[in-house]
Amino acid sequence: MWNIPPKQDAEFVARMEDVLTVYARAHDEKFPVVCMDEKPFQLVDERLEPIKMSTGNRTEKYDYQYERRGSCSIFMFTQPLAGWRHCNALPQRTSEDWANQIKWLLDEQYPDAEKIVLVMDNLNTHSASSLYKIFSPAEAFRLAQRLEIHYTPKHGSWLNIAEIELSALTIQCLGKTRIPSLETLNKKLLAWHTDRNAAQRGVDWHFSTDNARIKLKHLYPIVKI
Numbered sequence: 001m002w003n004i005p006p007k008q009d010a011e012f013v014a015r016m017e018d019v020l021t022v023y024a025r026a027h028d029e030k031f032p033v034v035c036m037d038e039k040p041f042q043l044v045d046e047r048l049e050p051i052k053m054s055t056g057n058r059t060e061k062y063d064y065q066y067e068r069r070g071s072c073s074i075f076m077f078t079q080p081l082a083g084w085r086h087c088n089a090l091p092q093r094t095s096e097d098w099a100n101q102i103k104w105l106l107d108e109q110y111p112d113a114e115k116i117v118l119v120m121d122n123l124n125t126h127s128a129s130s131l132y133k134i135f136s137p138a139e140a141f142r143l144a145q146r147l148e149i150h151y152t153p154k155h156g157s158w159l160n161i162a163e164i165e166l167s168a169l170t171i172q173c174l175g176k177t178r179i180p181s182l183e184t185l186n187k188k189l190l191a192w193h194t195d196r197n198a199a200q201r202g203v204d205w206h207f208s209t210d211n212a213r214i215k216l217k218h219l220y221p222i223v224k225i
Helices: 010-023 095-109 128-134 137-144 161-174 182-198 209-215
Strands: 033-046 066-079 084-090 116-120 147-151
Touching: 010 116, 010 147, 010 209, 033 095, 033 161, 033 182, 066 095, 066 161, 066 182, 084 095, 084 161, 084 182, 095 128, 095 137, 116 161, 128 137, 161 182
Parallel strands: 033 116, 116 147
Antiparallel strands: 033 066, 066 084
16 A cells, blocks of 8 residues: 555654665665565456457457456566566465565575565565475575565555556556466566566665655654653
């Protein structure tokens, strides 16, 4: 949820300043800052064959009727300072799915990093405990020790840069296209993030703790010194 509390909220402020401080860090290959998020997605298929429009028009005319083909979850990882992102879709968004995605991130994408500084929301599956549900204690501990987790505030997902990438994905790739299967969706996701990475598209984040203390002053508790 994208929301700014209407009144003083010390918990929101504490997590917001923590995340903003992380975003202010310089690029460090040994401690890359990575943001992650998930997006539910509905798979739908046509009931009728789409009709091609007249010559010269690249779009097609779709019938309003469609068939539901189930739902899935799109996992998004992005390292803003490197202009890198990766997304793929899985049938579910369980503890096992998250744990396996984290293992891939640590062992395959960043095998040489000492720790990944991971920014995400505090969904119940987004926890080191999920690693212990899936892997042996030794393996779960190994993975957890390479994570430095920072949670965005409750209802403060606008502070997660992965949300911005998901928005770009929706506009540039998913749009109003009807995608009937997980396989087709993952092909589209692969093409999208490959092209975006090659173009070195990034997110230029400017909002800082100093900005927050001025523009969001109403969130800060009044402290009598």
